[in-house]
Amino acid sequence: MDYIFNYRAFSEALYDALTEDAFYMAMESSVSGGPDQRRxxxxxxxxxxIREARKxxxxxxxDGTAxxxxxxxxxxxxxxSRQMTKEKKAFLRKHMGHVSLSTYAKITGFMAAQTTRVVPPGSWYLSIVGVAPPFQGQGLGPGLIRPILDRTDELGRSTFLETFTPRNMRFYExxxxxxxxxxxxxxTGVEYRVMIRDPS
Structure with a gap:
C-alpha cells in the first residue's frame, strides 16, 4: 500500500526549514538511496x-496557510506511551528502514536520558517547529508557539525544547x-542545548 500524505505541504515547509538541524541531517543520511529517496x-x-501529535x-x-x-x-x-513508541518504531522500520530506526533510537535514547536529569516532570515538549524559508523573518514563528504556551501557562506546566542550532536560541529566549x-x-557529534520555560 502506498504511503498517503495527509500534510504534505506542512511536511515540505518543515523539511526546508530544518535542513541545518543535526538530528534531521542524521536521519536523512541514514536512509538508503539517492537524494530524492532520502527527501x-x-x-x-x-x-x-504531525499525525502522531494529533493523536x-x-x-x-x-488556519489557511501551510x-x-x-x-x-x-x-x-x-x-x-508504549503504544506511541510501538507505532513510531513500526513506521520507521517500514518507511525509512532499519538503519534509520537504529539511528533514531540511539539519538533519542541518549537525549531522553539527559532530559530526565534537568527537565521538571510533567513538562510539555516542543518537538518540532519550523517556518518555510521564504516566510522566515516575518514574525510568524512566535505565532506557532505562543498559543500552546498560553495553554501550558493555564495548566501550570513547564515546557522544554532541545536545539542543535545555536542561532535559534535567541528566538526561544x-x-x-x-x-x-x-x-x-x-x-551526530554535535552539542545540543536544553531550554526550559516555567509557566507564567
Missing part, C-alpha cells in the same frame, strides 16, 4: 510526526525559554 523519506517522517500530543498550525507548524509532546500514561544545559550527542 521523500523525510517528508514521510514529518507527515507522520498523542498537540499540534498547532495556522507555511509552518509546531509539534508538541505532552505527558502520557504508561500504556499510551524571547518566548521565555532559558538555556539550562548542554550535551554532546554522540551519534
Amino acid at each position: 521523500e523519506a523525510m517528508l514521510r517522517y514529518y507527515d507522520y510526526s 498523542y500530543g498537540c499540534l498547532y498550525r495556522p 507555511v509552518g507548524v509546531s509539534i508538541w509532546s505532552r505527558p502520557l500514561d504508561a500504556d499510551r 524571547r518566548l521565555g525559554f532559558k538555556d539550562t544545559a548542554g550535551f554532546l550527542e554522540p551519534a
